[in-house]
Amino acid sequence: MTVTTTPSTPATGRDRQPPRRSHGAHRHGPVLLLLAVAVVTVVSVLPVLYVVMRAWEVGWSTAAGLVFRPRVWRLLVNTLSIAATVGVLATVVATTGAWLVERTDLPGRRLWNVLLTLPYAVPAFVAGYSWVSLFPKVSGFWGAVLVLTLSYYPLVYLPVAAALRNMDPALEEVSRSLGFGRRRSFVQVILPSLRPALLGGALLVVLHLLAEFGTFAFLNYATFTTAIFDQYTVAFNGAAAAMLALVLLVLCVAVLALEMLVRGFARYDTIRRGGNVRAERVRLGRAAPFVTLGLVAFSLVALGVPFGSLIYWLSIGRSASLPVAELLRTLTATAGLGIGGAVVAVFFALMLVIYALRYGGIGALLADRLPYMIHAMPGLVVGLAFVFFAVRFAMPLYQSAALLIAAYAILFLPLAQAPIRGVLAQIPRDLEEVAQSMGRGPLAILWRITLPLALPGVGAGFALVCMKVMNELTATLVLRPTGVETLATMVWEHTTNARYAASAPYAMLLILISGVPVYLLTMRSAMRGDEGAT
Amino acid sequence: MTTKLKATGLSKSFGELRALDSVDLHLEQGDLLAVLGASGCGKTTLLRCIAGFETPDTGRIEIDRTVVFDRGVNRPAEQRKVGYVPQGGVLFPHLSAARNIGFGLKRGAATRARVEEMLALVGMAGLGARMPHELSGGQQQRVALARALAPAPSLVLLDEPFSALDAGLRVTLREEVTAMLKSVGASAIIVTHDQEEALSMADHVMVMRDGVCVQLDDPVSLYRYPSDLNVATFLGDATLVEGSVCNDVANCPLGALRVADGCPRECKRCMIMIRPEQITLGRSGGGLRGRVEKTVFYGHDAMVHLRLDDEFGGMRLKARVSSLEAWLPDERVEIDVTGEVMVYDH
Secondary structure (H helix, E strand, O other): OOOOOOOOOOOOOOOOOOOOOOOOOOOOOOHHHHHHHHHHHHHHHHHHHHHHHHHHHHOHHHHHHHHOOHHHHHHHHHHHHHHHHHHHHHHHHHHHHHHHHHHEOOOOHHHHHHHHHHHHHOOHHHHHHHHHHHOOOOOHHHHHHHHHHHHHOHHHHHHHHHHHHHEOHHHHHHHHHOOOOHHHHHHHHHHHHHHHHHHHHHHHHHHHHHHOOHHHHHOOOOOHHHHHHHHHHHOOOOHHHHHHHHHHHHHHHHHHHHHHHHHHHOOOOOEOOOOOOOOOOEOOHHHHHHHHHHHHHHHHHHHHHHHHHHHHHHHHOOOOOOOHHHHHHHHHHHHHHHHHHHHHHHHHHHHHHHHHHHOOHHHHHHHHHHHHHHHHOOHHHHHHHHHHHHHHHOHHHOOOHHHHHHHHHHHHHHHHHHHHHHHHHHOOHHHHHHHHHOOOOHHHHHHHHHHHHHHHHHHHHHHHHHHHHHHOOHHHHHHOOOOOOOHHHHHHHHHHOOOHHHHHHHHHHHHHHHHHHHHHHHHHHHHHHHHHHO | OOEEEEEEEEEEEEOOEEEEEEEEEEEEOOOEEEEEOOOOOOHHHHHHHHHOOOOOOEEEEEEOOEEEEEOOEEOOHHHOOEEEEOOOOOOOOOOOHHHHHHOOOOOOHHHHHHHHHHHHHOOOOOOOOOOHHHOOHHHHHHHHHHHHHOOOOOEEEEEOOOOOOOHHHHHHHHHHHHHHHHHOOOEEEEEEOOHHHHHHHOOEEEEEEOOEEEEEEOHHHHHHOOOOHHHHHHHOOOEEEEEEEEOOEEEEOOEEEEEOOOOOOOOEEEEEEEOHHHEEEEOOOOOEEEEEEEEEEOOOEEEEEEEEOHHHOOOEEEEEEEOOOOOOOOOEEEEEEOOOEEEEEO
């Protein structure tokens, strides 16, 4: 008797099963979900609608004249040149740091990982304040390049470090076994594998720069956001501001499209596959002290200046008594707005994610993609659009906390959506089907199975949105109710009036608030790295 | 025969853990050696030390009579001319199959031809333009092998190359890879925890345990004459019977059995190891009698679980039989033990 073995269907392990869609009665989803998707869709179209309506009101030729003029061209050059410069520099800095921490035997790697991530905890405009208050000469193009590179490189560092950590060491080893040294292996194998993380991170930096406002204002560098804001304060919500916003929107959409393209090509996931070997780290040898020295110098600039400046101004301001009542009032208002924005954002994020995961069609695609488009829109433009529509059609809402919270929720929706999606996508559909087979209705399943399992994601999303709302400056400036101050607006007002010592306590609180989530984030990733080693 | 690889006294510790404890290794030109052991026995560390990805604490490695590692000598991996197929293949994700295979070749006119040749060798002619994520698991593994073989390395190292594949594919690919390696005359070391894989592919098998080489032998000798009880049970099913040995006869409830060469001879208590293949079943004329408890059917063969009658000690035995024969529960059987048995200190 012979036994013939035929190869069964090879399992690649990479092909993810497409989400199964139910084709039953709930094909379009319950009304609540549909409503949420509809609301988000409408709100996210507002900025575009605002620009179009404005242009229509002043007439197309006037609008075109406002777009095609030398000033816009200058702003375009200004904005693009700084975005490109900072994008490239941040990538170089981040890749060097990530490589040192993840692939060499650098002493104190855990500490460096934390220190290199920490600038992320300092909002860019706070960093801008700290530089300009200590070194008034830091301004203009190169001043902004310095401050913003140091503020935004963690956006590249985090994904690149994660990619390096998760990369299968065998990739480099195979290259070396084929006769290529470490350096060429890095260029030929590691760098191309990092491409999605690198490009994704760099584009994120560019997107942030397009929306950045406070730092540019402090450092006297004109970009679209500062010009729009000036226009807005000079001629309340004039057509000129709207047309500048149009150009900015187009830029953002272009960057977003690039980013999606990059992510689309990022099919090559090189997650280590079960092998429990760890790559031998590159020995720095005699270079170690110099590398350490370099990192110390870098951290002194990236972290020492913001914190040193805060401590300096706090100690100066000690003579004038600390405005405790004012601080408390501001903190309460800020926290209230943060929690309000986070609750609304998390609610909508949950609805959108469930819709995208469980139901097919255009609605699901919209639910999945829309928030990322909104995320690319500068807070200032969203703020202006909200002002425009509130003044026109819902005057009672203008300068109300509700409108501000709505703007926050829509701006930071994707921050809540990502972790919730991550958790919900892990829940096997079968689990819900088992519950269904036991006679539970969809709402009971949502309440008793889906939500409890999604809780970690919901928590993470809530914390992220809350932190981001409390740091938000530009939308807050144009939308806040009269008399309401947040930590960010207090820093803004005191700094623009050169009252640096008065800014310090508010800036310190801002950093403390945003530092905690960043700390948790890096500690978790550091610990994950250790797990991978055992 | 010329010596391809010679390693002596290799040791490597990770903190408290002794991953390699003075391991010696010898590989002839064209030989396929399997390093077999449970996970964590140090077999992967051994492979990585030979490849140059890991630095041994002590020892000496020679490849083609060139010292690549010794006191004061440590040739980097890229200078050792060793082909490497990691676990799961691990193709360069940004390169097509053809460019993966051509990665280690010098750019030139001959490269194209060589890549085509290698694609044909691994049975993937015409698929060179595919990207790794467009290939099935088995195809990725083939490309990984072709990539390692393309620069005609003097030695190929394979680290659990089939562990991620499903059973059917694994068996086919095993045979194909052996054939491919033999056809180009490559010397190879394959690390595996699968005894069937080691025994069916390799010319020699080295069994490792706790960083030590326990036995190095050809597959047949290894299976028949394991050096200790642990190796015996690790390599396959075995029935262990207590008894006594004197000269070349072992006495136990199964009768007087002939003892294999190299076993202890002095008269004493011992443990006797019998493979299920040595137990033959019949309807009549056996030396022992018993009853079938159950039969587990595997397709290509079957395992009959037996219980001897009380007059023969009442012990339980396992016998491997052709799956064409049917043995039903409670059936009476006559039992014989054929061939030599292995005897170990008790």
